[in-house]
Amino acid sequence: QSVLTQPPSVSAAPGQKVTISCSGSNSNIGNNYVSWYQQLPGTAPKLLIYENNKRPSGIPDRFSGSKSGTSATLGITGLQTGDEADYYCGTWDSSLSAGVFGGGTKLTVL
Amino acid sequence: QVQLQESGPGLVKPSGTLPLTCTVSGGSINSRNWWTWVRQPPGKGLEWIGEVSHSGSTNYNPSLKSRVTLSVDKSKNQFSLNLRSVTAADTAVYYCAKNGGNSDFDYWGQGTLVSVSS
Numbered sequence: 741q742s743v744l745t746q747p748p749s750v751s752a753a754p755g756q757k758v759t760i761s762c763s764g765s766n767s768n769i770g771n772n773y774v775s776w777y778q779q780l781p782g783t784a785p786k787l788l789i790y791e792n793n794k795r796p797s798g799i800p801d802r803f804s805g806s807k808s809g810t811s812a813t814l815g816i817t818g819l820q821t822g823d824e825a826d827y828y829c830g831t832w833d834s835s836l837s838a839g840v841f842g843g844g845t846k847l848t849v850l
Numbered sequence: 851q852v853q854l855q856e857s858g859p860g861l862v863k864p865s866g867t868l869p870l871t872c873t874v875s876g877g878s879i880n881s882r883n884w885w886t887w888v889r890q891p892p893g894k895g896l897e898w899i900g901e902v903s904h905s906g907s908t909n910y911n912p913s914l915k916s917r918v919t920l921s922v923d924k925s926k927n928q929f930s931l932n933l934r935s936v937t938a939a940d941t942a943v944y945y946c947a948k949n950g951g952n953s954d955f956d957y958w959g960q961g962t963l964v965s966v967s968s
Contacts, residue, residue, distance in 0.1 A: 742895065775954035777896075784945055784961050785888075785896065790954035828896050832953035838911050839886065839898035839953055 743768060744829055744842035751848040756819050760845045762812040762829030768840055772832040774812040776805055779826045789814065819849050852877040854946050854959035862966050868933040872946030872959060879922060880904050884949040885929045887920065889942040901949065902929055936966045
């Protein structure tokens with residue numbers, strides 16, 4: 741049971757847009773920055789979004805992040821087959837004094 | 851460009867200790883960063899294990915705190931994980947990562963699979 745809640749799976753057609761939600765509480769998302777990671781099959785996670793909505797160098801602007809209250813959202817536009825991966829949200833939990841992740845969302849590009 | 855590489859045994863016996871080391875290249879472990887371990891059981895999600903600072907301060911996952919020790923070796927530019935009293939539930943790919951600044955992880959090792967079995 742993950743501290744952060746994500747939908748197990750989402751799907752959309754190539755070229756379309758998809759959003760992935762991440763729900764938490766005041767002790768984590770509500771008072772800390774959220775980051776998002778993409779994990780392609782058989783590889784290490786890769787940072788996509790940090791500090792809620794910032795993209796590291798090299799991450800295309802098709803990827804975006806937002807946060808409102810105790811929830812965060814990852815958006816991906818112009819879907820490509822290469823975007824098929826597992827996506828995780830993460831943040832700090834001030835009550836646990838520990839990092840926490842969502843359970844992950846599998847994106848299928850139909 | 852910072853690079854991280856995990857090393858350690860691929861197989862550990864139940865009740866034993868799982869020792870892993872992460873070697874940092876392209877950057878100094880003595881920089882003002884925290885260094886993190888994350889694991890992923892086969893077919894499952896990511897689990898934060900803990901973090902260690904360049905000065906040796908630590909934070910641990912409460913569910914693992916009684917069994918985990920993280921440390922830093924500045925002379926070797928490495929940080930390490932020791933997980934005691936392992937069981938089959940500790941079988942996972944173990945990743946080391948560099949903290950970017952606000953509990954985000956901007957550089958990751960490739961991961962190493964550790965199986966717990968007799």
